[in-house]
Amino acid sequence: MTLQVxxxxxxxxxxxxxxxxxILPTNTGQMGVLxxxxxxxxxxxxxxALVRSKMEWMPVALMGGFALIKNNQVTILVNEAESSKQIEPEQAETAFTxxxxxxxxxxxxxxxVEATFQFKRARARYQVIKQLSAV
Structure with missing residues (x-):
């Protein structure tokens, strides 16, 4: 049985x-869903967020939002989402630094407050690139 995400x-x-x-980045820490x-x-x-599909992990940078989990369906509503294919590695590293x-x-x-928000965004994008190389 699988989840519909x-x-x-x-x-x-x-x-x-x-x-x-x-695995979702909640306001209280990471949360796994099976x-x-x-x-x-x-x-x-x-x-x-880390999504495991067919034994492969796909990292996705999520820029805040909400998730609804019900009946093996996970609906994620976010302000922005980016995959590793959309992120330029050198630019992400520079922005993070x-x-x-x-x-x-x-x-x-x-x-x-403004610097923390920008840091979280840059860190999420940078981690997606680093997650991809670690997988």
Whole structure:
């Protein structure tokens, strides 16, 4: 038995297919989902989702949203989603390094909040590239 996973952004269906397992970046940490998972709605943080389909892992950068799990269907609604095919490795690494520096140098609450948001986005994209090379 498998999960039906659908990842949607505001402008398109990013991915819609069967998977054996998915690991989601929730606001309280990573959460694994297998078949026959209890019904659940959870908020998603900016981070990397891992989808296992046919014994291969596919990393996807998710930019915050929600996930609904019910009857072996996982519906993921996010602001943005990117796969490794859409991310330029050198650009992702540069953006991650710059975002990390901005976060370390941030002064004041507003700058820290903005720098943290940019850091999380850059880190998610960078981790997708690193996950791909580790798999």
């Amino acid at each position: 659908c990842i949607m952004t505001p402008d398109r269906i990013f991915w819609n297919d069967q998977a054996e397992e998915i 078949t026959n998972h209890a019904p659940l709605i959870t908020a998603l943080d900016i981070g990397v 710059e975002a990390k520096t901005r976060l370390e140098e941030a002064e004041g609450e507003k700058q820290r």
